[in-house]
Amino acid sequence: MTLLPATVSEAALEAWGREIGSSVRAPAFFALHGPLGAGKSVLARAIARGMGVTGAVPSPTYTLVQPYEPSPGRRLVHMDLYRIEDPDEVIELGWDDFVADPEALLVVEWAERAAEHLPRDRWDVRLSPEPGAPELRRLEVERAGRPPALPTAPRGFPEHR
Numbered sequence: 001m002t003l004l005p006a007t008v009s010e011a012a013l014e015a016w017g018r019e020i021g022s023s024v025r026a027p028a029f030f031a032l033h034g035p036l037g038a039g040k041s042v043l044a045r046a047i048a049r050g051m052g053v054t055g056a057v058p059s060p061t062y063t064l065v066q067p068y069e070p071s072p073g074r075r076l077v078h079m080d081l082y083r084i085e086d087p088d089e090v091i092e093l094g095w096d097d098f099v100a101d102p103e104a105l106l107v108v109e110w111a112e113r114a115a116e117h118l119p120r121d122r123w124d125v126r127l128s129p130e131p132g133a134p135e136l137r138r139l140e141v142e143r144a145g146r147p148p149a150l151p152t153a154p155r156g157f158p159e160h161r
Helices: 010-023 040-051 095-100 111-117
Strands: 006-009 028-033 065-071 074-080 104-109 122-130 133-144
Touching: 006 010, 010 040, 010 133, 028 040, 028 111, 040 065, 040 074, 040 104, 040 122, 095 104, 095 111, 104 111
Parallel strands: 028 104, 028 122, 074 104
Antiparallel strands: 006 133, 065 074, 122 133
């Protein structure tokens, strides 16, 4: 079920990501989908900022996994599966432990590359550039299973239910 189809600015996407990071409680899984340049890393960074992560938040394209612990008992695991060719490769990254961690928010770019290893309870976030408007992104959010509730959308952002 698609909950949030919208066209948003990068600023609105960042505001929503910060709200997610500050309000969504673990365990939670965000599967980010979209082509290069769609805004997946922008959203992941904003979630990290909302959780209280300071300093650089690079996309883990080469390291594949970047864990953060902004406060005791609150973890963020940012993964980038762009370089994964076989879905079973995620197991070698410690996937099962990360997914089972009751204190972690997982934000996974290129999540479709994990295929059958994706958890049943998650938010699928699809981002794509808006044709003819490079400053805007098309955003669709789908609930799979029973993930934790999403925050109310920030001011100027289309409401979701």
